[in-house]
Amino acid sequence: MKSRHPVDRAAGAVHAERVLHAARSASAAATSSVAASWSRSLNFHGLAPDDPLRQERMDAARFREACERMDRLLPIAAGVMDRLFAAVGDTGCSVVFSDADGVILDRRGAPGDDDTFAECGLWTGTTWSERTEGTNGIGTCLIEERPVIVYRDDHFHSRNTAMSCMGAPVFDHLGRLAAVLDISSCRDDLTKGVARLTAHAVADAARRIESDNFQAAFPGCRIVVAEGHGPGGAMLLAVDRDDLLVGATRKARKTLGLDDDSFRTPSPLGDVMDGAGRKSDLGDAERGEIRRALARAGGNASAAARDLGVSRATLYRHMARLGVSR
Structure with a gap:
């Protein structure tokens, strides 16, 4: 890996002075997300940009407990991480996956680069929240709940300025920030151009983890991909056998105005998508059942009638009443 030399004392002092000046300036924090993060790091978390000490890795027991709390999401993320690392691993990058506390639970890296990332503290069992490490790709992403790029000198601590980090949030099946x-x-x-391209790849991969986890959380349900699904978020809905909406991803919840109460008494998918909560119509339900039976039978009315358990004459009467054609 062609890496930056460790930050020398003079360069670290210059960076620290720049961070302190911006973090203490109300106007800078109001106009720059990086300066706002520096301000949080200094004024809320009480960190110093020239602090040379790193957080210790958590012990094996605590690390195991952290992994157990993510027992479903971790295996799903592992496959996506494998594919992502296959695309970027030969460029000297490390792929990491953290929980909502900023604890790195899994990583991918080339053996030749491992010593560099271990020295930087980017390793399993270390915590990269803003509270511990100031502005960084994991911790700042957790605070802002959006994809971020923290490019070298954007980091709060001088000791972290050798890195560029591109992080994307992962929300669970209930729409809560999970990783x-x-x-x-x-x-x-x-x-910076390559960093932006890498950030897009990370966001795409994060949405894949969300989508795979959402489907795993609703086995036996029909998963509907709604308009707007893509890099900006997973727009997925889970519908049960009665066509009632039983789950939605974070983006779907925000777009459709859903919250946890929306699923305690599930609504028909059509009502939710229409946004008007239309009155139930038994005719619509009957019409839909007849049309599905005809579709399964390839338009053969006799076969459709047998499927529905009625005579062909009865089926024809219902079709005429409901305006259903073959």
Whole structure:
């Protein structure tokens, strides 16, 4: 890996002074998300940009407990991480997956780069929340709940400025923030343009984890992909056999105005998508059942009647009443 040399004392002092100046300026924090994060790191978390100490890795027992709390999401994320690392691993990048506390639970990295990332503290069992490490790709992503790029000197701590980090949030099947997927690089030739492209790949991969986890959370349900699904978020709905909406991803909840109460008494999918909560119509239900039977029978009325358990004459009467054609 072609990496930046460790930050020397003079360069670290210059970075620390720049961070302190911006973090203490109300106007800078109001106009820059990076400066706002620096301000949180300094004024809320009480960190110092020139602090040379890193957080210790958690012990094996605590790490195991953290992994157990993510027992369903971790295996789902592992496959996506494998594919993502296959695409970026030869560029000196490390792919990491953290929980909602910023604890790195899994990582992918080339053996030749492991010493560099271990020295930077980007390793399983370490915590990268803003509370512990200030502005960084994992912790700042958790605070802002959106994809972020923390490019070298954007980091709060001088000791972290050798890295560029691109993080994307992962929301669980209930729409709650559950994890962060991050790609970090210690290469000194990584341009901001490449960082932006990498950030798009991370966001796509995070949405894949969300989608796979959502489907796993609602076995036996029909998963509906709604308009707007894509890099901006997973727009998925889970519908049971009675066509009642029983689950929705975070983006779907926000778009359709759903909350936890919406699923305590599920509504028909059509009502939710229409947004008007239309009155139930038995005719619509009967019409839909007849049309499905005809579709399964390829338009053969006799076969459709047998499927419905009625005579062909009865089926024809219902079709005429409901305006259903073959």
